[in-house]
Amino acid sequence: MPNVSMKVNGKDVSGEVEGRTLLVQFLREHLNLTGTHVGCDTSQCGACVVHVDGKAIKSCTALAAACDGAVVITIEGLAKDGNLHPMQEAFREHHGLQCGFCTPGMIMAGVDIAKRRGKKLTEATIRSELDGNICRCTGYHNIVKAIQAGAAKM
Amino acid sequence: MSDTGIGARMVRKEDHRFITGKGRYTDDINLQGQTYAHFVRSPHAHAKIKKIDVKKAEKAPGVHAVLTGDDVAADGIGGLICGWMIHSKDGTPMKAGGHPVLAQGKVRYVGDHVAVVVADTLAQAQAAAELVNVSYEELKSVVETGKAQKRGAPRIHDVAPGNRIYDWAIGDEAATNKAFEAAAHVTQLDITNNRLVPNPMEPRVALGSYDTGEDHFTLYTTSQNPHVARLVISAFIGVAPEHKLRVVAPDVGGGFGSKIFIYAEEVVCLWASKRIGGRPVKWTSDRSEAFLCDAHGRDHVTHAELALDVKGKILGLRVKTVANLGAYMSTFSSSVPTYLYATLLSGQYNIANIYAEVDAVYTNTAPVDAYRGAGRPEATYVVERLVETAAREMEIDPAELRRRNFVTEFPHQTPVIMCYDAGDYNASLKAAMKMADYKSFSVRRAATEAKGKLRGIGFSNYIEACGIAPSAAVGSLGAGVGLWESAEVRVNPVGTVEVLTGSHSHGQGHETTFAQLVSDRLGIDADQVAIVHGDTDKVQFGMGTYGSRSGAVGMTAISKALDKIEAKATKVAAHVMEASEKDVEFKNGTFSVKGTDKKMAFGEVALQAYVAHKFDSNEVEPGLKEGAFHDPSNFTFPAGCHICEVEVDPETGVTEIANWVAVDDFGTVINPMIVEGQVHGGIAQGVGQALTEGCVYDPDSGQLVTGSFMDYCMPRADDLPSFDLGFTKTECPSNPLGLKGCGEAGAIAAPAALINAITDAIGVKDVPMPATPQAVWNAIQSNAAKQAAE
Numbered sequence: 001m002p003n004v005s006m007k008v009n010g011k012d013v014s015g016e017v018e019g020r021t022l023l024v025q026f027l028r029e030h031l032n033l034t035g036t037h038v039g040c041d042t043s044q045c046g047a048c049v050v051h052v053d054g055k056a057i058k059s060c061t062a063l064a065a066a067c068d069g070a071v072v073i074t075i076e077g078l079a080k081d082g083n084l085h086p087m088q089e090a091f092r093e094h095h096g097l098q099c100g101f102c103t104p105g106m107i108m109a110g111v112d113i114a115k116r117r118g119k120k121l122t123e124a125t126i127r128s129e130l131d132g133n134i135c136r137c138t139g140y141h142n143i144v145k146a147i148q149a150g151a152a153k154m
Numbered sequence: 155m156s157d158t159g160i161g162a163r164m165v166r167k168e169d170h171r172f173i174t175g176k177g178r179y180t181d182d183i184n185l186q187g188q189t190y191a192h193f194v195r196s197p198h199a200h201a202k203i204k205k206i207d208v209k210k211a212e213k214a215p216g217v218h219a220v221l222t223g224d225d226v227a228a229d230g231i232g233g234l235i236c237g238w239m240i241h242s243k244d245g246t247p248m249k250a251g252g253h254p255v256l257a258q259g260k261v262r263y264v265g266d267h268v269a270v271v272v273a274d275t276l277a278q279a280q281a282a283a284e285l286v287n288v289s290y291e292e293l294k295s296v297v298e299t300g301k302a303q304k305r306g307a308p309r310i311h312d313v314a315p316g317n318r319i320y321d322w323a324i325g326d327e328a329a330t331n332k333a334f335e336a337a338a339h340v341t342q343l344d345i346t347n348n349r350l351v352p353n354p355m356e357p358r359v360a361l362g363s364y365d366t367g368e369d370h371f372t373l374y375t376t377s378q379n380p381h382v383a384r385l386v387i388s389a390f391i392g393v394a395p396e397h398k399l400r401v402v403a404p405d406v407g408g409g410f411g412s413k414i415f416i417y418a419e420e421v422v423c424l425w426a427s428k429r430i431g432g433r434p435v436k437w438t439s440d441r442s443e444a445f446l447c448d449a450h451g452r453d454h455v456t457h458a459e460l461a462l463d464v465k466g467k468i469l470g471l472r473v474k475t476v477a478n479l480g481a482y483m484s485t486f487s488s489s490v491p492t493y494l495y496a497t498l499l500s501g502q503y504n505i506a507n508i509y510a511e512v513d514a515v516y517t518n519t520a521p522v523d524a525y526r527g528a529g530r531p532e533a534t535y536v537v538e539r540l541v542e543t544a545a546r547e548m549e550i551d552p553a554e555l556r557r558r559n560f561v562t563e564f565p566h567q568t569p570v571i572m573c574y575d576a577g578d579y580n581a582s583l584k585a586a587m588k589m590a591d592y593k594s595f596s597v598r599r600a601a602t603e604a605k606g607k608l609r610g611i612g613f614s615n616y617i618e619a620c621g622i623a624p625s626a627a628v629g630s631l632g633a634g635v636g637l638w639e640s641a642e643v644r645v646n647p648v649g650t651v652e653v654l655t656g657s658h659s660h661g662q663g664h665e666t667t668f669a670q671l672v673s674d675r676l677g678i679d680a681d682q683v684a685i686v687h688g689d690t691d692k693v694q695f696g697m698g699t700y701g702s703r704s705g706a707v708g709m710t711a712i713s714k715a716l717d718k719i720e721a722k723a724t725k726v727a728a729h730v731m732e733a734s735e736k737d738v739e740f741k742n743g744t745f746s747v748k749g750t751d752k753k754m755a756f757g758e759v760a761l762q763a764y765v766a767h768k769f770d771s772n773e774v775e776p777g778l779k780e781g782a783f784h785d786p787s788n789f790t791f792p793a794g795c796h797i798c799e800v801e802v803d804p805e806t807g808v809t810e811i812a813n814w815v816a817v818d819d820f821g822t823v824i825n826p827m828i829v830e831g832q833v834h835g836g837i838a839q840g841v842g843q844a845l846t847e848g849c850v851y852d853p854d855s856g857q858l859v860t861g862s863f864m865d866y867c868m869p870r871a872d873d874l875p876s877f878d879l880g881f882t883k884t885e886c887p888s889n890p891l892g893l894k895g896c897g898e899a900g901a902i903a904a905p906a907a908l909i910n911a912i913t914d915a916i917g918v919k920d921v922p923m924p925a926t927p928q929a930v931w932n933a934i935q936s937n938a939a940k941q942a943a944e
Contacts, residue, residue: 018277034182035175037407039355040441044863047355075175088173092165095827098835099661100172101355101407107173123876130871134863136355136408137661139838139900140871142831 004068008033009077017064023057024048026064027074035075035104039134046133049105049112050074056112058132075104078111087111087150096146098137106143109133114151121151158673158680160891163827167680168665177405180359180374185434188361189218191423192279193437194269194286195446196261199295199518199856200308203259203268203288211271211285216278218430220286221422222269223258231255231425232391234416236483237634240320240492240514248320251311251516253482255391255418255425261290262310262481263518264851264858265446267418272426272435295518295856299346299478300455302515310481310516319479319488319514324496324570330509333470337461341544347532348923349453349478349849350842351866352525354660356407357444362423363434370398371427375420377403377688378413378658379698382635384690386416386485393424403688406660410839411524412448413660414700415485419447445861450849451525453478454491454532460540461507466548466555470507471499473536477514477522484523488514493571493631494529494619494701500568501537502579502615502793503559508569518856524700526839526901527618534616538906542613543919552613552910553587571631572619574791576884577819583615585880586795586817598799598812608802609812612910613795616903620895621706621790621888638785639703640696641711643672643719645778647764649757650682653715656696657708658688662897663828664704670824671709671891675716676756677743694781702895705824706790710889714782722778727759729769790886792894794818796837798907802915807931809845809912816903817880821894829896830879836900837877842869843901844908848924867924 005014008031015030027033027050036059039047048059051073078085087110090096097103113121113129126144135143158164171177208220234253241247252258257268269286273279294308301307302317310317334340361374371394377383380401388396406413423435439447454477461470477491496510541559545552557580566574587593595611602609622628625636642654651672657664669683686692699708720740727745728735737748746753754762759778762768766776799813816833823829846867850859860866885892905923912925921933 028182033175034179035177037179037356038181039357040863042441042862042864045355045441075173079174084173091173092169095166095831097169097172098663098831099355099408100168100177100405101179103172103177104175124872127871127874134355134868134870136353136410136839136868137835138831139834139836139877140874141834141876144871144876 002065004064006067006070006072008072009074019065021064022060023062023064023067024059027059033074033076037101037104039102044134046109047102047105049108049133051108051112056109075108078107085111086153090146090150090153094142094146094149096138096143102133102135106133106135110147110150113147114154119151119154121148156673158670160670160674160824162670162825164666164670164680164825166663166666167669168663179356179405179407180361180376181438183361183374183404185361185363188434188436189272189274189430190276190279191426191435191437192271192276192283193267193419194271194283194288196264196266196268198261198290198292199264199297200293200310201261201290202293203257203261204291205289206269207287208269211282214278214282214285216274217271217282219272219426220269221256221426221429223254223256226254226256227258229425230392231421234418235386235390236485236488238486238489239632239634240322240488242320243323248488249311249314250483251313255421263520264856265520266481270422270426272430297517297519297851297856298853299453299476299515299517302517303513310518314516317516319483319516321511321513322492323511325509326507326569327509330470330472330507333507334461334472337469338464339462339544339548341460341540341547343458343539343543343920345456345458345536345539346922347452347454347456347535348843350451350525350847351445351849352410352412352448352451353444353868354408354410354412357439357441358413358417358419358448359438360420360423361434361436362427364428364432366432371424372400372402373420373424374402374404376406376413377401378406378409378660378700380658380688380690381656381696382698383416383420387421391421393421401690403658409660410526411451411528411700414698415449415523441863442861445866446858447520449484449521449523450480451522452532453522456536458536458540460544462544462548466550466558468503468505468559471505473499473510475510475512477512478517478519479514480517480519480521482521484521487521487523489633490524490529495533497571498530498533498617498619499537499570502561502617504561506569519851526836527898528701530618530898531840531902531905534614534902535906538614538616539909542910553583556583556613556615572789575788575887577791577793578882578884579615579793581882582793582795582817582819585882586797586815589817589878589880590797590799590813590815602801608804608915609799610802610911610913610915611797611799612907612914613797614903614907614910615795616899617791617793618898618902619789620702620792621786622701622703623789624787625785635697636785637697638783639707639711640694640781640783641715642694642781643712643715643779645719645760647761649678649760651676651678652684652686653712654686654693655708655712656693656698657704658699660699662699662704667824667828668709668712671712672716678756702897705893706886706889706895707784707786709891709893711782711784713890714784715780718780718782719778722780723759723763725774726763726769727754729774730754730762786888788888790888790894792818792820792896792899794899794903796903796907798911800911800915802912802930804934807927807934809925809930811875814875814877816877816900817882818896818899819882819884820896821883821886822892823881832896833879833900834877836898837904838869838874839901840904841874841908844905844923844925846873846924
């Protein structure tokens, strides 16, 4: 079984995994970072979005072995020194979550959108960029508002 | 109003754990020595099981057990039940076929649970499942709602000839027929209410654990109502008596109805844990299994007729519906197309004569049960499509036709059981029309047409019955349970409060809303209040959350317990301050003695209640803890008006929602931010039904065609607009807080508004849901062909 090492949320971690082990399984089952969720099996829902080497990816679609040596940030690693990331804060302020299951992926995607598209995001840009994230609770109305506000404060 | 009291837009207390990745969902729980279950499922829609050979699988690496229906029968594990008895017109009880937790002799839909493999790892369980050899004799199948009762359709359950579960009716047939004879105009529609897959984002999970030392079971599960799950699994299925079974539903990632029901996998994981000597057994549904096996929603085929006089006054409504309940009757399936549907067919209107017939049928599809709105979206769709169509046919403005028929005096007894207690339908219509700028619609339509597109506007004036419901009333209609709610308020010696509630939050924000009620009543900050739910070892009993009932029923139970807390604390305060109880007042968190400067904060009184130094314990018991059960005296009747405007591209059939206005009357609103969120989400699900979602089974093979998010079109952010919300208010008279409920309104109202708008835009009588670009384009083309022929 291959041994993988990566830096997850600032900590060096390593572990033996089966070749087929997905990044999301490594995070959830080996590292007990259960904030990253699995909502589908076709890479559609985006509940599993994490940042790998600074880019948002769906961790259900990457092999853990392929992320050997990578720098990974999950929802658990977004807050710094006990301070919430502005995107996390914005989701709470704007009621951008209900059941919370899609939320980690939405927040990680939101941070990535802001990084790529800038602080001033239009509603249309956010809606189009959220193509890879499904929420069943909020109707997206408040998620769009939260990402807009969160991006502005990043 | 305080920052954390009733009416405050308070941010949610539960959010911190969700936005930091610390939510604790069932799949996040792992127990020592845990094993994994994988289910062998039927690849056929309908087949006899000739033989199941498990020998090879049993010998596969890591396998602890391979269990089948024979093992279930040998251990005396009962089948799943349907808990609401419906009688047919002739008085005979519904024809409920057996629903074993692992198939016995026959499979009845693709995905039916045939066997389970339990192994050390999931991969081992999956690999061994491939070695389970099931010999099937395939049978003819039927999946289409309208064809289940046809001659030649295969019989799915021996007990149900013609696949008919019941043929039920409500209303006065003769009087309604008479009303139609007197009508100046009759509007007719054939309506299909499309089948939906609920798809909460968290798939179902069950983790069963048997403690051999204590002979005690624990089930962690994704449930909206853990106590009902415990009741059914013990009293009916017989896994263990209630005192030997704990059910925990921790953070649950959405339900929308689909997590009300008791499913085979929960029972099997519990039972299998005992079978393998007590190691815990975990099953996590993947999305494909969720599509196959979670209870689906809707799936009605209806012929509906509306009789009107020459002025547009509605004289009667006649409805004939066939409801598809799938291959087995799920927990509350029988009630959805009957008492949750036909009792709402009066809509917001004064209709003297209503008659509805409902045939419920078996098909070779996944079981169908309550999905957000449950029966009420189907009723609203019938009524609001009919009214809008009648207005167009009679060339009366659709708002005006509605106005002429609104119920304006309350209480109003409809001919279909419900007695509406309060409402102001004109107010919500008027407010919505103003927000939608209805009078300028023609200007916007002209602008749209100038760019080569079509514009339409549609109304939906929905009503629903929530707060379900008075126990005696639903008992008389066939419900197997009472529908009250319980609450226990525990005040700690330092004055902080724990509220134990039988309601269950899976996105609704109870930890915040319920705390706001306590904050309001006791004058303490909401941070001083903890809401405890979802664990049968902590909360004594509860009926759970569905049917928009947690406010009207659940919070009323809390309110009653708070009444008792206040009364007891007043007693204690009177003793401590050496005053007469009647002179003690409680306001803003402080007890004071009238006409003196004596006062005590709530927390001080709590401490005194526990130290018990200053009163005679024979007179006043120490402690400060009270409980209450609340059984509502009526349903509640949220209602409102949604107006939707669309632009349709006639070249492509693509519909774009240009504007959405919703004005709802939910009575008292505790937290407007949360209530708005509920409306947004409800509308999105309604738009999903009307525009993108449709569950399709292949009519020949019975295979599920829409089995993943690649094939089943969930609404995404760019399918939806932002929503413009407004509120009107008439307080609900049947509970002290005046609450009506808000969880389902959007899903109930939205489909009719959207289809009314699309049909208005393209000038056709009907377009099927989901109104995909192809469906809309086809409707445009066939209408053009029809007009050319004329």
